[in-house]
Amino acid sequence: MKQHFLPCLLLFLTSVSISSCIGNEPANAECDIEQAWIHVGDAERVKAVFYHAYDTLLTVSSTQTNIVFSTRSDQDAIISTVPLFLETTAGAKVFHVDNNGHEVSFKNGSAIDFSNSQPVNFRVRSEDGHFQRNYTIAVVPKREMPADPEFNFDNNFSLTTVKDGDIYPYYKWTEYGIDWWASGNAGYRLTGLKAQPMDYPTCPELNTGLGGKHCLKLTTRDTGSLGAMVGMRIAAGNLFSGTFDTQEALGNTLAATRMGLPYAHKPSRLTGYYKYVPGVKMQDRTGAEIKNEKDYPDIYCVVYRNTDEQGNPIQLDGSNILSSPEIVGIGRIKSSDIDVSGTQWVHFDLPVAYNATIERADVENYLYNTAIVFSSSIRGAEFIGAPGSTLWIDNVKLECEY
Amino acid sequence: MRVLIMKLRNIIYSLLLLTASVAQAQTVPNENEDKWEKWSSRDIHNSGWIIRAGYVIGGTSPIPLPKEIRSINEFKPLGGVTVGADYYHMFGKRLGIQFGMHLFFEGFHTSADVKNYRMAITQGNSYLSGYFTGTDVTNTKMVGVTLPVTATFRMSPRWNVSVGPFFTFVGKGTFDGEVYDNSEGIGYLREGDPTGPKIEITRKNPANYDFSSDMKHFYWGLEFLFEWKAMQHLNVFGGLDWSLSSIFPSDFETIPFKMYPVYAKIGLGYRL
Numbered sequence: 001m002k003q004h005f006l007p008c009l010l011l012f013l014t015s016v017s018i019s020s021c022i023g024n025e026p027a028n029a030e031c032d033i034e035q036a037w038i039h040v041g042d043a044e045r046v047k048a049v050f051y052h053a054y055d056t057l058l059t060v061s062s063t064q065t066n067i068v069f070s071t072r073s074d075q076d077a078i079i080s081t082v083p084l085f086l087e088t089t090a091g092a093k094v095f096h097v098d099n100n101g102h103e104v105s106f107k108n109g110s111a112i113d114f115s116n117s118q119p120v121n122f123r124v125r126s127e128d129g130h131f132q133r134n135y136t137i138a139v140v141p142k143r144e145m146p147a148d149p150e151f152n153f154d155n156n157f158s159l160t161t162v163k164d165g166d167i168y169p170y171y172k173w174t175e176y177g178i179d180w181w182a183s184g185n186a187g188y189r190l191t192g193l194k195a196q197p198m199d200y201p202t203c204p205e206l207n208t209g210l211g212g213k214h215c216l217k218l219t220t221r222d223t224g225s226l227g228a229m230v231g232m233r234i235a236a237g238n239l240f241s242g243t244f245d246t247q248e249a250l251g252n253t254l255a256a257t258r259m260g261l262p263y264a265h266k267p268s269r270l271t272g273y274y275k276y277v278p279g280v281k282m283q284d285r286t287g288a289e290i291k292n293e294k295d296y297p298d299i300y301c302v303v304y305r306n307t308d309e310q311g312n313p314i315q316l317d318g319s320n321i322l323s324s325p326e327i328v329g330i331g332r333i334k335s336s337d338i339d340v341s342g343t344q345w346v347h348f349d350l351p352v353a354y355n356a357t358i359e360r361a362d363v364e365n366y367l368y369n370t371a372i373v374f375s376s377s378i379r380g381a382e383f384i385g386a387p388g389s390t391l392w393i394d395n396v397k398l399e400c401e402y
Numbered sequence: 403m404r405v406l407i408m409k410l411r412n413i414i415y416s417l418l419l420l421t422a423s424v425a426q427a428q429t430v431p432n433e434n435e436d437k438w439e440k441w442s443s444r445d446i447h448n449s450g451w452i453i454r455a456g457y458v459i460g461g462t463s464p465i466p467l468p469k470e471i472r473s474i475n476e477f478k479p480l481g482g483v484t485v486g487a488d489y490y491h492m493f494g495k496r497l498g499i500q501f502g503m504h505l506f507f508e509g510f511h512t513s514a515d516v517k518n519y520r521m522a523i524t525q526g527n528s529y530l531s532g533y534f535t536g537t538d539v540t541n542t543k544m545v546g547v548t549l550p551v552t553a554t555f556r557m558s559p560r561w562n563v564s565v566g567p568f569f570t571f572v573g574k575g576t577f578d579g580e581v582y583d584n585s586e587g588i589g590y591l592r593e594g595d596p597t598g599p600k601i602e603i604t605r606k607n608p609a610n611y612d613f614s615s616d617m618k619h620f621y622w623g624l625e626f627l628f629e630w631k632a633m634q635h636l637n638v639f640g641g642l643d644w645s646l647s648s649i650f651p652s653d654f655e656t657i658p659f660k661m662y663p664v665y666a667k668i669g670l671g672y673r674l
Contacts (some may be wrong), residue, residue: 023469029518029533029596062592062600126596133597162599190593190601192523192530226528229610247590250609251602 027128030089033060033135036067038114039083049077051142051262051366052306054313063162063186063246065135066119073141080115084108084137091127096120097134114139142366143178147265147400151175151272153216153393157204159197162186162246170200173216173239180261182242187249187256188235191223201237201376205392210273210345215394218376220279220295222387233287234387236380240373254319254381260369262306265400266358267370270301270331270350272396277342279386294340295386298378300332301352301398306369314369318381321371328368329354335378345394360402372398437559438495441631449491454504454639456669458482461510462542462577462649464659470519475585480509480543484667490554498554500564508665509543509576515584518596520658523611533596536589536603540579544663546572548643550625564627568643570663575617575649582608616654621647621663629671640668 037057040049049071050056060067071077085108086094095103096112103123112120119136126132151173159169170185183202188195197203201221209215218237227233230250241261248256278295304326306314316324322332331350339346358368374393377385442448459479464471486504493499516538522531552566582605583589591601591609603609623645631637648660 022467022471022473025472026469026518030592031597032600062598131596163594163597166594186599190530190599192528194527194529224528225526226523226530229523230607246599247602249601250591251604251607253607 027126028089028091029126029128029131031092031124031126031131031133032062032089033067033086033094033122033124033133034089035059035087036069036137037085038069038139039085040079048072049079052313053311054307061243061245061247065133067135067137069114069137069139070142071139073144077141078115079139081111081113082139084110084112086122088124089126093125093127095123095125097123112137117141143176145176145178145180145261145263145265147402149176149398151396151398152213153204153209153396154213157214162189168194170195170197171203179243180241181239182244182257183237183239184235184244184249184257186244186246187253188221188223190246190249191227191235193224193226201235202239203237208392209394213394215392216374218297218374218391218393220377220380220385220387220389228287231285232383233283233285234377234380234383234385236375236377236385236389237391238373238375238380239393241371253383255317257318257381258315259318259321259373260302260304260306260316260371262366263303263368263370264364264366265370266360266363266368266402267301267303267329267331267352267398268401269352269399270299270372270396271348271399272299273345273347273394274299275342275345275390275392276338276340277388277390278340279388279390282386283384285383290384295376295389296335296338296340296378297389297391298333298373298375298380299348299350299393300330300371300373301350302327302371302373303329303352303354303358304369304371305367307367316369316371321373328356328358342390345392363402370398372396441559441634442492442495448498449489451674452488452490452637452671453486453674454488454502454669454671455485456483456639456667458484458506458508458665458667460508460643460663460665461512462661462663464657465662465664468519468659470516472515472517474512474514475537476511476513478511480511480541481507482509483507484548484669486548488550488671492554492556496556498556500550500552500554500566502548502550502552504548504550505546506548506665507543507545508663509541511539511541513537513539518592521581521591522656522658523609530591530593532591532593532598532601534581534589534591534603536581537584538579538581540577542575542577544572544575544649546570546575546619548625550627550643552625552627560631562627562629562631562637564625564629564641566625567622568625569622570620570643570645572617572619572621572649575619576612576614577617577649578610578612578614580608580610611656613650613654613656616651616656617649618647618651621645621649623647623662635673637671637673638669639671640666642666 094106096106117140119138122135160172161169173181205217242259282290329352331352376391484506488502490500518533548570550568552564554564589603627641629639645663
């Protein structure tokens with residue numbers, strides 16, 4: 001047996017060294033607030049303060065550091081000191097940062113003074129101690145988007161990033177002081193193409209709009225090699241009322257475009273101006289050319305119920321915004337009506353057709369969402385389109401019945 | 403991996419026992435010096451050729467394993483063949499030298515769970531970096547030629563141990579794979595650093611990578627070879643090629659660890 005000793009020893013040592021290589025689990029490096037909720041009292045009190053019961057519990061996205069609970073705006077809805085609860089990534093520690101910048105360890109359920117809509121500062125430190133994030137949490141009356149809003153894209157846009165210190169900013173729009181518009185720009189940023197702000201699918205175009213002012217420019221872009229790696233070869237330029245969830249940007253992309261925001265008015269028609277030039281090569285998801293097919297833009301307004309019978313929120317997204325049974329009204333441009341010359345501004349007027357009667361009181365209690373959507377490729381959500389397709393939009397108005 | 407090594411060990415055991423019993427049936431235990439004489443090569447110059455063929459198993463791995471690798475779910479060798487010839491020369495009773503030229507085809511498929519694994523992807527103009535938590539699946543294959551130069555020590559009449567450097571030229575290498583969620587459904591990239599945007603990556607839409615074109619065509623390391631003379635012309639060998647250089651160039655930042663090919667081999671040699 002001695003003769004077998006050496007190879008056996010060798011193999012034994014190899015196996016031991018490989019299996020013992022898995023070291024202790026490293027401490028967590030993440031320091032996010034993932035959920036935040038407040039207790040304002042019993043169900044009746046919740047109803048008096050909030051439009052929806054679920055407004056007391058917020059799911060916080062990884063790119064969000066300003067957490068806002070939106071309340072009704074009347075006197076009864078004013079709150080001051082309430083217990084706050086935070087759920088963080090495992091092992092992270094939360095500190096309440098006072099006005100002097102001092103950190104005080106925060107315990108779930110501690111009473112926090114949210115009076116006068118003042119944001120309260122928090123800091124979260126990761127379990128491994130290497131990372132930290134600063135958050136603000138505020139309870140403020142819901143900002144109201146007025147009836148008959150006009151969106152002329154002349155100003156109200158600014159550069160933004162998904163995180164501090166990012167050197168690849170892109171444009172976003174804020175209307176009436178509200179983050180009304182979202183786009184897929186945050187997703188396009190993940191292509192790692194180091195795009196300049198004006199190279200993003202969704203950007204302003206200066207001095208070419210109606211009356212020589214600015215306008216909105218949506219372009220279907222090639223997403224480069226990384227985009228191809230994940231089977232998303234194009235990114236259609238889009239702008240929609242809603243939010244973009246970066247977390248879903250690579251996995252379930254259709255779910256990333258969360259379309260529609262609560263709106264306390266009843267839209268009757270969506271009007272505005274567009275110019276459109278389709279890209280040359282229409283391609284499918286694999287990048288193969290689709291012959292004899294042209295690209296078209298999409299413009300529509302959808303109104304849908306945002307709360308189910310059990311009181312749970314309903315948020316439509318790119319997968320169901322045109323097909324959900326929750327939809328009560330749609331106004332959409334017809335592809336056959338599209339002027340593809342791209343030479344002049346073309347007026348569009350899309351009446352919103354309702355398939356159900358809706359109660360004014362429900363509308364005013366924010367029980368319906370309104371989604372306004374512009375896209376440079378009608379099948380962009382399936383990553384089918386023609387790179388270069390460009391849709392310019394200007395002077396949009398959402399006319400309301402009330 | 404351990405299961406595999408144990409399997410391999412069992413195979414070696416049974417092979418050795420088998421050949422030992424065959425050999426012992428032919429030999430009558432004799433005086434020590436006779437044994438040395440009996441198992442020496444017979445030619446005048448005490449040198450000659452050995453032709454080898456064997457099975458190769460192993461992988462390319464950071465050494466030691468970084469703590470970000472939490473578990474290895476799957477390890478499967480792909481291919482794994484070596485054929486070649488060695489020229490040996492014995493200077494005396496115990497010491498010799500061996501030059502070899504071995505063609506090989508080796509590879510592996512592995513699936514590992516990682517946590518906060520720093521990675522960067524460069525493809526054309528695109529560059530994305532961050533920390534990935536989830537499952538990482540890697541496939542690699544290499545076809546090439548290894549040139550070992552080893553010193554041979556004759557430990558006993560029938561046992562040789564050879565140690566020395568080897569130099570490998572990879573004719574064609576592939577290194578590709580994909581990342582997605584682990585068995586608990588967790589799979590995401592924190593872009594930039596762990597405070598960056600969290601991007602979910604799922605099995606339904608995994609992120610693929612292919613670093614084949616980044617692989618080096620040359621690496622070197624140390625070869626350890628154990629040989630046992632089962633019969634006058636036939637020997638059984640087992641050994642290890644432990645690379646001391648990474649298969650990726652030092653400026654390759656996509657994988658922040660040096661990746662060392664480490665392959666064990668087992669086979670039969672025939673002394674001409």
